[in-house]
Amino acid sequence: MQVLIVKVSSLGDVVHNMPVVQDILRQYPDARIDWVVEEGFVDLVKLVRGVRRVIPFALRRWRKKPFAARTWQEIGAFRRALRDTPYDYVIDTQGLVKTGWIARTARGAVWGLGNRTEGASYEWPVRYLYRHMVRIEPHTHVVTRSRLLVAQALGFGMPGEIDFGIATERADHSQCPDRPYAVFVHATSREDKTWPEDNWVALGRDLASQGFLIVLPWGSASERDVSLRLAAALGDAAWVPPKMNLSQVVGLIDRGAITVGVDTGLVHIAAALNRPTIELYNFSTAWRTGGFWSPRIVNLGDAEHKPTLAQVREAVRELAPSLTPVRSGAAVPEEDRPA
DSSP states (O other): OOOEEEOOOOOHHHHHHHHHHHHHHHHHHTTEEEEEGGGHHHHTTTTBBEEEEEEEEOHHHHSSSSOOOOHHHHHHHHHHHHSBBBOEEESSSOOOOHHHHHHHHHHHOEEESSOTTTTTTOOOGGGGGEEEEEESSOOOHHHHHHHHHHHHHHHHOOOOOOOOOOGGGGGTTTTOOOOOEEEEEEEOSSSSGGGOHHHHHHHHHHHHTTTTTTEOSSSSSHHHHHHHHHHHGGGGGEEEOOOOOOOHHHHHHOOOEEEESSSSSSHHHHHHTTTEEEOOOSSSTTHHHHHOOOTTTEEESSSSSSOOOOHHHHHHHHHHGOOOOOTSSSSSOGHHHHH
């Protein structure tokens, strides 16, 4: 069986789509699964067990130089990559016109979402690009939505177990500190998702007093400035790493004792790895994107009740039995890996 999955962005959405691969392989162990994704996320999808080929999609870059010869050459190569394999199923789990166009360009019967679910992006004209549609109950978690779509398209019941299938042994662990550490993810795409810097500093001092180094990853210049401010307040207890690629990010989170962060892709990676994770929400969508598959994941806050420092401290205490430090170069205990 040949299956093409179309889920191009964003980082959190790509992570939440990963369990569909393992769902398919449980039912069809010999399935050959390809995945179309934005080029910036290719290295992450390559870590998913069972993905045969990752097809890069570079719309964000192509839009910057729409008339350049190289752009049209790459678009042509992309179309050829989509059409060089006859697929039994082409499944668009995103529901946008651009992803529907990608699915329609591939060779195979196209399946997609038949409706919008609460809080999710969905462009209704995309339905005209599908051959088959699956309607999903509007109040559905994003992980469950994709799994339901794929299960109904391929004709099997959705398994109870959620396995993101991330092969952490293939991740780049070169940026992992050689002492126990906690990862703080303060950066987010929206200002209203942030958590006060004073709270980060206070929490960092708490964990530093327990012997943890505080690692402050970043992705943009403004995020690096915040990391540097927090590190300056924490002194020797904090470290601002160089800018990392996604394989290095997975390696860093995989060996960290705990990840605390706002609603953003890196935090969703931590939850997908089943590492101790505290997700901070400043709006009422934790039910839609927060991790629910492990007691090691704690979701705090909503639009009416912002997560407080006291709540986060309590969550850290609750997770304390799971905070077994993992040193760089050491094998990760089996119980710390995804099921």
